[in-house]
Amino acid sequence: MSPILDGRPLDERKTALLVKVAQLYYEEDMGQEAIAKSIGLSRPYVSRLLTEAKEMGIVQFRIIDPLKGESDLERKLRSKTKLEKVIVAPVTQKSSHIHSVGRKAVDYLEEIVRNGDVIGFSWGNTIHTVTGLLGQGQKYPDIIAAQLCGGISNLEHNIYCFEIARNFARAWEAKPYVLTCPAVVSSSRLKEAFLSDYDINRVMTYGYNSNIALLALGAFGLQSAVYRAGYLNEQEIAALTEKGAVGDICTHVINSDGELCDPELDGRTMAVPLEVIKRKKNRIGVACGQSRVECICAAIRAEIINVLIIDEETAGYVLERLK
Secondary structure, eight states, rough: OEEEEEEEOOOOOOOHHHHHIIIIIIIOOOOOHHHHHHHOOHHHHHHHHHHHHTTTTSSOOOOOTTSSOHHHHHHHHHSSSSSSSEEOOOSSSSHHHHHHHHHHHHHHHHOOOOOOOOEEEOHHHHHHHHHHHHOOSSSSTTOOOSBBBBBOOSSSOOOOOHHHHHHHHHHHHHHEEESSSBBBBBBBHHHHHHHTTTTHHHHHHHHHHHHEEEEOOBOSSSHHHHHHHTTTHHHHHHHHHTTTOOETTEEEOTTTTTTTSSSSHTTOOOOOOOHHHHHHHHHEEOSSGEEEEEEEEHHHHTTTSSSEEEEEEHHHHHHHHHH
């Protein structure tokens, strides 16, 4: 059987010629005219062979930018905080802010991830966008992707729990696990009952053991995902706002210092505890939009995250707010 490249069978003699011409040109630094004379071909045909070698992937290039490093805005944000890394996505007219941030988040994930990692993720549109952009070139069949907080989508308000898990599986062949339970339940006793279920307990255990946390930094109020998904009503939102709520991370409602806003509510929240999340090696916060600035700042102050991926416009607001 003939060898195959990119799904196409190869002509072995032609392939050997492509490799030889490419080696002479790129490794031996011979000119096209000299190559043509040495192997008895015309110079235009040598040129076509070199083009074909690139198109087939026999010849590949890697561009290294020696000037690549922190932008001024990234450096200012990192030096002003305890963040280990800040990645700022430039604002362009060609793509939405969330798409630009999502692309940067994917680049970073693909840089740090290793087969065998356990990735914990929160739900919502931001993380759905990130995972929808994952490349399919590399496979990680031993990666586990586990939901960190409960949440069940409904027809009116999709929070993308299953879609995010499927995105990991489709792109990387990772093993996906979701928490098939509400984000908030009516009592701590009911929470314990849910946790006694084998499947829910298994997913929660993966979340506890994850070494990478991919976290959306959510706005608070009537625009928040926890309200729109029906987990908190208007009266509860108002009461939490009175207590200083500025956002939620994995459905943990926090104040401006990054502390839990209502311990009783948190005792009914089906999620890996915030203190456990804070101990993880890679805690990646992803956000864009002015409505999330207070939550971003709180997450930074409390060191809930150690990596921030954000759009340029929101980064400017965060820097100003931290002054």
